[in-house]
Amino acid sequence: MGVVVVLVGVGLVSCSSDTGAETASAEPDVCASADSLRGSLSDLGDVQVAQEGTDAVQRAWTAVQDDWSELAEAAGERFADQVHDVEAAAGAVQSSVETTQEEATAQTLGDVAAAVGAFVQDARALLEEVGATC
Numbered sequence: 339m340g341v342v343v344v345l346v347g348v349g350l351v352s353c354s355s356d357t358g359a360e361t362a363s364a365e366p367d368v369c370a371s372a373d374s375l376r377g378s379l380s381d382l383g384d385v386q387v388a389q390e391g392t393d394a395v396q397r398a399w400t401a402v403q404d405d406w407s408e409l410a411e412a413a414g415e416r417f418a419d420q421v422h423d424v425e426a427a428a429g430a431v432q433s434s435v436e437t438t439q440e441e442a443t444a445q446t447l448g449d450v451a452a453a454v455g456a457f458v459q460d461a462r463a464l465l466e467e468v469g470a471t472c
Contacts, residue, residue: 369472371409372465378405379458387447392439395450399435403428406461413468420464427457 382398406428410421434453438446 365471367412368409368468371405371412372468372472375402375405375409375461376465378402379461382454392435392442396435396439399431403432409464409468413464416471417464417467420460420467423460424457424464427453427460431457 378398378401382395382402385394385398387395406424410425413421431450431453434446434450438450
């Protein structure tokens with residue numbers, strides 16, 4: 339049942355301090371938002387589903403959603419394709435978490451783990467792109 343923890347516990351690339359001439363004034367917002375998302379993803383990865391239950395997953399997921407919303411807004415059109423991919427994956431996670439809260443079974447927990455894994459993969463790709471501009 340702790341499958342979510344395994345799939346979420348990933349190291350995401352941090353922003354570097356290298357800035358180029360093409361860096362827009364909004365970049366600090368993008369970098370700060372990326373750092374916040376990394377932190378909330380780490381917190382989500384620390385949730386012990388079997389011990390803490392699905393409510394703990396929902397609380398951690400809510401923090402991820404909040405930080406994701408900030409990054410999506412800050413990343414804007416510059417990272418539109420990646421933002422779209424992460425938004426789709428986030429929707430799948432939310433749906434899986436809601437289903438698991440209604441009926442927590444090995445299958446629904448596995449579905450959450452798979453959805454979170456896809457979300458983390460897409461988020462990692464976006465954070466790598468953002469990291470190149472920080």
